[in-house]
Amino acid sequence: MKRDKSNFFFLNLGHFFDHFLILIFATVAVALAVDRRVDIPGVATEWGLKYSEFIPFATAGFVAFGVFSIPAAWLADKWSRPGMIAVFFLGIGAATMLAALAQSPLQLGAAVFLVGMMGAIYHPVGLAMVVQGKVNTGVPVAVNGIFGNLGVAAAPLVTLLLIEFYGWRAAFFIPGAICFVTGIAYALFLRAGPDVEEVSAEKKAAIDAAVLDLDRKTLIRVFGIIFFTAAIGSFIFQSTTFALPKIFDERLAGFATSGSEVGMWAFIVFAIASIAQLAVGYMVDRYSVRYVFAFVAFTQTVFFALMLNLTGINALIVAVGFMLVVFGQIPINDVLVGRVAKSEWRARAFSARYIITFAVMATTIPALSYIHSSWGFTRLFLLMAAGAAIIFCTVLFLPHTRAALKSKETAAD
Numbered sequence: 001m002k003r004d005k006s007n008f009f010f011l012n013l014g015h016f017f018d019h020f021l022i023l024i025f026a027t028v029a030v031a032l033a034v035d036r037r038v039d040i041p042g043v044a045t046e047w048g049l050k051y052s053e054f055i056p057f058a059t060a061g062f063v064a065f066g067v068f069s070i071p072a073a074w075l076a077d078k079w080s081r082p083g084m085i086a087v088f089f090l091g092i093g094a095a096t097m098l099a100a101l102a103q104s105p106l107q108l109g110a111a112v113f114l115v116g117m118m119g120a121i122y123h124p125v126g127l128a129m130v131v132q133g134k135v136n137t138g139v140p141v142a143v144n145g146i147f148g149n150l151g152v153a154a155a156p157l158v159t160l161l162l163i164e165f166y167g168w169r170a171a172f173f174i175p176g177a178i179c180f181v182t183g184i185a186y187a188l189f190l191r192a193g194p195d196v197e198e199v200s201a202e203k204k205a206a207i208d209a210a211v212l213d214l215d216r217k218t219l220i221r222v223f224g225i226i227f228f229t230a231a232i233g234s235f236i237f238q239s240t241t242f243a244l245p246k247i248f249d250e251r252l253a254g255f256a257t258s259g260s261e262v263g264m265w266a267f268i269v270f271a272i273a274s275i276a277q278l279a280v281g282y283m284v285d286r287y288s289v290r291y292v293f294a295f296v297a298f299t300q301t302v303f304f305a306l307m308l309n310l311t312g313i314n315a316l317i318v319a320v321g322f323m324l325v326v327f328g329q330i331p332i333n334d335v336l337v338g339r340v341a342k343s344e345w346r347a348r349a350f351s352a353r354y355i356i357t358f359a360v361m362a363t364t365i366p367a368l369s370y371i372h373s374s375w376g377f378t379r380l381f382l383l384m385a386a387g388a389a390i391i392f393c394t395v396l397f398l399p400h401t402r403a404a405l406k407s408k409e410t411a412a413d
Contacts, residue, residue: 003193007082008140010186011126012147014085017179018122019151020158021096022065024175025112026242027159027263028168029054030249047105051246055369057109061116062238066359068120073351076125082190084125089183091118096176100169111172124351131338141331141338142281146274149327153270156245160263218399222340229293229394230333230353231360232387236300238361239380240326243368244269244319247377251315265316273323280328284335290398293332297395299325300388307381329391336398 033051076084095118099111130144162171248262283292303322310318337349371380 006189008130008144010182010189011085011130012144013182014088014122014126015144015148016151016154017089017092017175017182018119018126019148020155021092021115021151021175021179022061022112022119023152023155023241024096024099024159024172025058025061025108027156027245028163028171029058030245030262031160031163031168049105050373052369052373054105055365057105058112059365060109061112061114062361062365063359064113064116065120066355066357066361068117069124069351069354070348072121073124073128073348076121076128077348081125081129084121085129086183086187086190088118088121088125089186090180091121093176093178093180093183094118096179097173098176100171100173100176120354123354123357124348127334127350131334139278139281139285141334142278145277145281145327145330145334149270149274149277149330152241153267153274156270157263157267160245219340222336222398225394225398226333226336226353227356229297229391230357232391233329233333234357234360235364236384236387237326237330238364239368239384240323241270242365243372243377243380244323246372247319248316250377251311269316269320269323270327272320273327276324276328277331281331281335284332289332289336290395293329293395293398294392296325296329296332297388297392300329301385301392304381304385304388308378 029051032047032049033054034048072084092115095111095114098114099108102108102111127141127144130140158175159171162168162174166174244266245262248265252262252265280292280296300322303318303325307315307318307322333353334350337353368380371377371383
């Protein structure tokens, strides 16, 4: 039991680093851009690029974040899931340190590509390990998700603080080095005891019994809804998490006047929002996913519509609201995959879900650059409100998965 908890802790750290390290570039782009509005002492705009011109250099990294999830899942199923997580820690840490050595935007983009390639390992493999050996997966997925969200939250604040005190290269090197050392610790942990994936025959039977036995037509419909809503949700998630520092740079005029203040407010908003994931994880273990998902999507629509032209303190308050429901949506699709996919092909199911997610995220980066340079963020919030409304309509076609699961549990008893 103690070993299981230690492994879960490492998996949570992995989720933190995965989101933290891939988002360092988003804040470095704000700091190095010639059109930044906040004051960041001692930072020169050494490459003479605007924010919208920096963004495309992150595109390959986010493409890799999705594309390489399929070979990562295949290797994990054929070789070792814990072994792949060790490779993740070491690989993404080394790639992030390499980014600190970049001498041009192209070199920096190449390093971010490696960060994305190694970061692709985590979601299909780590999430399959999080739900391994568990019947009710909502809370474990949510707790793991909170660590990922804290990585998102910490990225702008820690990156801006490191930039202000030590320069932008340290913002890559120091977190990368810490992740690499964590990888060494995890590898030693794996060597020190039995296989962390071992599950008793009785427990495996109980878990298999909890997987919903859906007919082929319903199963295809559920996976279609999972993939479709994940695609739109990933556009919303990527837009909000990548652009929030710049949104605050523009919308909190007079309220946040320095880089550290922008980073602090972004951290506060992300940290508060991460709590929603635990609440949603608790609810999907007890109520129909359809109703929980519909409520979250509807609330997103309302907050994005409210945000269209807000500035100052009102923009900050509404930003907390929309990030709560953006983060709250994250565990829902993962819980659905866990309920309909058997253990032996669950990592590949997660990889299919995440290749769609991160492929959309990759296209979001250049789209975000175009939208910002052409219309600013007002048009972006309008698009996200429309996307959330489409998700709301789509999830109404989900079956009552919680009710079905309860029926199976009752029959098994």
